[in-house]
Amino acid sequence: MASTPPTSASETSALKIVFMGTPQLAARILEILLSAPQDHLRVVAVVTRPDEPRGRGLRLQPSEVALLAERYHLPALKPARIKTVAFVTELKSFAADLLVIAGYGRILPNDVLVAARIMPINVHTSLLPKFRGASPVEGAILAGEPESGVTIMRVTERMDAGPILLQRKIPLAPDDTQGSLKAKLAELGGFALLDSLALLRRGELTETGQDENLATYTSPIAKEHAVIDWKADAGRIERMVRAYDPWPAARTTLGQDELLVWRTRLVTYRDESAGSTAAPPGTLVKLKPALIVKCGEGLLELVEVQASGRRRMAAADFMRGRRVAEGVRLGE
Known part of the structure; x- marks a missing residue:
């Protein structure tokens, strides 16, 4: 059921926004926000995660959002x-009309949510109420969804359960990876956010409650989730490889060595030369071509x-020069 947000914005003054986000996806959404005419909206500050050790030297590095904030002063x-x-006192000192949240990485307490004059808004990378939680992009790919999209929603204290303000959809391509889909959704989400802010300024933004009966949930992804279970069906493993590219990367073992799997292809044709279908899961049933x-x-x-310790390469190139015979099992 649609309703009107309790507070609206003036069409004559710029909306003051505090942006909260951390990863590259959030940085791209912020960049789109900053590219909009600043007489309509004005980003007055960003909130992001603390600098973290990265790279081989584990030097402290700022988030992508922090780097963008530095570029825009x-x-x-x-x-x-x-x-x-x-923190709450400092946040309130910016007198923001809106908090805009995208991939911040933490559940926000009510003291933070009420710091904005109008409302807190989240850019969520799924078609809510499906795929609430920490890994909606991975969840959509793993589930084999035909489409994905973004939801602009008003944030409440319940995770990703707030009213929907606007949604945009795109087809989920059969070769989409986590990385490629996040890049598409960052673009889609940034411009959907601008559309919702324009509606807010005109007093035309409406809310639609989520259907709790349709809600599904995702959890944070860890490296152990990316270990391939060859007992799963081939379609599930193919989707897993795409869902975990670039991180944490689907992985298995060949003998004592770890092997990251970056791209796979379903064998959909009947190929009698591909070896016995009675072979145990994980068996290399064919090596060439x-x-x-x-x-x-x-x-x-x-x-x-x-x-x-090696670069990514075609599987055929990887096998060249290795003494591996048909019948060897991966993941043992």
Whole structure:
């Protein structure tokens, strides 16, 4: 059921926005926001995660959002804890009309949510109420969804359960990876956000409650989730490889060596030369001209892989020079 937000914006003054986000996806949304006419909106500060050790030297590095804020000479708050009087006081000092949140990475307490005069808005990378939570992009790919999209929503204390303000959809391509889909959704989300802010300024923004019966949830992704279980069906593993590219990267073992799997292809044709379908899951049933693995159900061709300490390469190039015979099992 649609309703009108309790507070509206003036068409004559610029909306003052505090942006909260951390990863590259959030940085692209912020960049789109900053490219809009600043007489209509004005980003007055950003809030992002503290600098983290990265790279081989584990040197402290700012987030992508912090780097963008520095480029635009915006104040950047990097609180280690957000449930403090000091942080909330500093946040309120910007007298923001809106908090805009995209991939911040923390659940926000009510003291933070009420810091904006009008409302807190989230750019969520799924078609809510599906795929609430920390990994909506990965969730959509893993589920084999035909489409994806973004939801602009008013934030409430319940995770991703607030009223929907606007949604935009795109087809989910059969070769989309986590990385490619996030890039598409960052663009889609940035411009959907601008559209919703324009509606707010005109007093035309409406809210639609989410259907709780349709809600699904995702959890944070860890490296252990990316270990391939060859007993799964080939379609599930193919989607897993795409969902975890670029991070944490689907992985298995070949002998004692870890092997990252970057690209695969379903073997959809009947190929009698591909080896016995009675072979145990994880078995390399064919090595030439393609590297084919027996799964719990179906066959999967490995297209691009990476050994520890090596670059990504075609599976055929990886196998060249290695003494591996048909019948060897991955993941043992």
